[in-house]
Amino acid sequence: MTGPLDIPTARRRYITVCALFWLPLGLSLAPLILLLTERGMTMAAIAGLFAAHSLTAAALELPTGGLADVLGRRVVLVAAGLLNLTALALVGLGSAPWVLGLGMVLMGAGRALSSGPAEAWYVDTVHADSGPDADLRTGLAAGASATSAALAAGTLLGGALPWLLGVGPDLGALLSEVSSGLVLPLSAPLLLGSAVEIAFVLYVLTALPEPPRPPVALRDVLRGIPATVVDGLRLGGRDTLVRRVFLSAGAAGSALVAIELLMPGRAAAVTGASESGAVLFAALACAGFICSAVGSRLAPLTARLAGGGERAVMASLGIGAGGLLLLGATAGSTGAGALVLSAAGYGLVYLGLGAAGPNENDILHRRVASTGRATALSVQSLVLQLVGALVGLVIGVLRPGPVPWLSVGGVLLAGSFLWLRRSGPTSSTQVATPQPPVACPSVAREDAASTS
Numbered sequence: 001m002t003g004p005l006d007i008p009t010a011r012r013r014y015i016t017v018c019a020l021f022w023l024p025l026g027l028s029l030a031p032l033i034l035l036l037t038e039r040g041m042t043m044a045a046i047a048g049l050f051a052a053h054s055l056t057a058a059a060l061e062l063p064t065g066g067l068a069d070v071l072g073r074r075v076v077l078v079a080a081g082l083l084n085l086t087a088l089a090l091v092g093l094g095s096a097p098w099v100l101g102l103g104m105v106l107m108g109a110g111r112a113l114s115s116g117p118a119e120a121w122y123v124d125t126v127h128a129d130s131g132p133d134a135d136l137r138t139g140l141a142a143g144a145s146a147t148s149a150a151l152a153a154g155t156l157l158g159g160a161l162p163w164l165l166g167v168g169p170d171l172g173a174l175l176s177e178v179s180s181g182l183v184l185p186l187s188a189p190l191l192l193g194s195a196v197e198i199a200f201v202l203y204v205l206t207a208l209p210e211p212p213r214p215p216v217a218l219r220d221v222l223r224g225i226p227a228t229v230v231d232g233l234r235l236g237g238r239d240t241l242v243r244r245v246f247l248s249a250g251a252a253g254s255a256l257v258a259i260e261l262l263m264p265g266r267a268a269a270v271t272g273a274s275e276s277g278a279v280l281f282a283a284l285a286c287a288g289f290i291c292s293a294v295g296s297r298l299a300p301l302t303a304r305l306a307g308g309g310e311r312a313v314m315a316s317l318g319i320g321a322g323g324l325l326l327l328g329a330t331a332g333s334t335g336a337g338a339l340v341l342s343a344a345g346y347g348l349v350y351l352g353l354g355a356a357g358p359n360e361n362d363i364l365h366r367r368v369a370s371t372g373r374a375t376a377l378s379v380q381s382l383v384l385q386l387v388g389a390l391v392g393l394v395i396g397v398l399r400p401g402p403v404p405w406l407s408v409g410g411v412l413l414a415g416s417f418l419w420l421r422r423s424g425p426t427s428s429t430q431v432a433t434p435q436p437p438v439a440c441p442s443v444a445r446e447d448a449a450s451t452s
Contacts, residue, residue, distance in 0.1 A: 005125050005209070011139040013207045014122040018143045019150040020200040021081070021114060024088060024193030026154020026289075030282050031162055032091070035186035039095050049104045054389065056108030061382040064112045068374035072213050073121035076113050076374075077204045083110035085197035092190030093182055116377030119143065121208055123365045123373060136365055137309070141299040141358035148293035148354060152286045158189035159282045235368065235376055241310075242376070244418045245364045248317060249380045251415025252353050253388030255324060258408040259288070259349060261395055266331075270339065284343075288350040295354025302355050309359040310419050316359065317416035320352025321409050328405030 005013070036046050068076040083106045090103030122143065126134045162185040165171045175183045183191070235242050267281040295316070303312040326345030330338040361377075368376040391408065398404045 005129065007126055007129055007134065007139070010122055010125040010129070011142060014118060014139060014143050015146040017077070017118045017200070017204060017208065018146040020196060020203055021077075021084075021118070022147045022150040023154045024084060024196045024200075026151040027158040027161075027189040027193040027196070028088060028091075029151070029155050029285065030159035031186040031189050035092070035184065035190070036100065038184060038186060039100070041097070041100070045097065049101060052101055053104040053108040053111075054385065056105050057111045058382060058385050058389075060109055060112035061115060061378045061385070062375065064109075064115070064378065067113075068117040068120060069372060072210055073117040073124070073374065074204055074208045074210055076117045077121075077208070078201050080110045080113035080117075081197050081201040081204065083107070083113065085194050085201070088190045088194045088197065092187040092194070095182075112378075115381040116374040118208075119361065119377060120370075120373040121210060124210070124370055127370070132366070137300050137303060137358055137362040140361050141296045144296035144299075144354065144357050145293040148289040148296060152289035152293070154193075155282060155286045155289065157192075161189050161192070162186045231372065231375065235372065235379055239367050241363055242367050245360045246380055246383045247418055248313065248356065248360055248415045249384040250387035251317065251412045252320075252356070253384035253386075254391040254408050254411045255320060255349055255353065256384075257388040257392040258324065258395060258404060259346070261392055262400075262404060263346070265400065266342070270334070284346060287343075288346060291347045291350035292354035295351040295356075296358055299355050299358035303359055303362075308422070309363050310422055312359045313356050313363070314416045314419035316352045316354075316356035317412055317419075318352070320349045320356070321413035321416060323348030323350075323352060324405055324409030324412055328402040328409055331400075331402040331405055 033046060036049065041049070064076065087103045087107035087110060090099055090106065094100045094103060119140065122139055123136060126136060126139065165175070165185045165188060175185070175188075235246075237243070263284060264281045267284065271280055299312065299316075302316060303309050306312040306315050323345040326341055326348065330342045330345070361380075364376055364380065365373065391411070395404045395408070398407070
């Protein structure tokens with residue numbers, strides 16, 4: 001690396017990485033459950049596969065975040081892309097339960113590896129170019145917006161591609177016949193996602209330069225994982241603002257799991273059939289990602305209007321909570337007015353969460369040093385997933401209707417109240433740097449030299 005990239009170039013590359021990583025996962029959203037069903041999997045088996053994915057991602061969040069801080073951002077992102085490439089190919093082509101299970105486990109591992117390195121690379125690059133007080137919010141907002149846009153585009157394309165293959169000469173049936181049933185029309189979006197992952201890996205290798213790091217033995221990395229986990233868990237205890245960011249992530253996780261669990265049933269109730277309900281929910285999911293992208297784009301403006309990032313987070317989470325409460329208030333109604341209000345509430349949830357995210361992460365990066373940046377992002381993701389899983393179990397035992405929506409709306413509203421009291425300056429230069437979660441002194445010195 002001859003020198004740090006300028007901020008506009010780093011921002012463009014970060015946006016591209018976000019889009020390339022999330023597009024394949026968006027492609028798999030619509031056809032995945034239908035593909036598994038067509039392969040002969042029962043709903044109980046499908047639930048087990050998804051549990052394997054979630055548990056793998058949760059178990060590896062903190063250790064893999066530490067790997068990015070020790071080994072480098074680029075190598076971990078490449079590993080995430082290769083794991084996702086393999087996972088999508090296995091799930092798209094596999095029919096045996098163990099093959100599908102392996103694919104879902106690898107997908108969970110790839111998700112854990114991807115949690116933080118790209119964002120940490122962007123923040124490190126901006127700090128290297130312009131110092132620790134450089135604007136982060138604009139780039140983080142653009143990356144979050146690109147993520148949502150890629151998910152929206154992938155969801156639409158992934159849902160439409162199997163149908164398009166059946167139009168005209170029925171290429172889908174031809175593919176299935178030629179491959180002896182190995183490639184189904186519903187496999188096509190996942191296989192296309194594997195191809196995109198190749199482009200992602202090549203782009204990361206060529207477009208994300210970072211300072212050279214001294215070689216580290218695998219045993220030293222593994223020995224440092226427990227310290228990394230402990231240090232990551234202590235981040236929230238050392239700083240009030242970091243703790244608020246983590247707790248807000250948990251509140252957001254409860255909102256997202258409520259949407260995922262409750263909205264498909266509401267969509268099916270509106271259309272009168274599960275098949276048409278699935279189509280309606282796919283359209284809603286796409287609209288939600290678009291609202292999230294808009295919210296992310298509006299994050300810098302929200303901060304300016306609110307008078308700072310903390311106030312912006314409070315307002316944004318409050319908007320999301322209002323959307324959930326609106327969904328709860330209309331849960332028992334089926335009239336046209338109730339449907340319009342429900343759609344508005346759905347959009348507000350994603351708009352609010354989209355606007356909150358970049359402002360939360362701007363605060364987080366100003367409180368955490370470079371040596372622990374990816375670990376902090378992994379803790380944030382871990383809290384979101386664990387709280388979401390717990391709330392999902394609670395929702396599962398509640399009776400359908402307004403109560404689940406109103407309960408989760410109250411949780412998100414409580415998350416916004418965390419930000420009522422403003423803190424002091426949020427520059428990372430005014431916060432004590434935590435001990436780097438590394439295994440050997442030489443790596444610690446190298447990371448400390450590049451710390452903002």
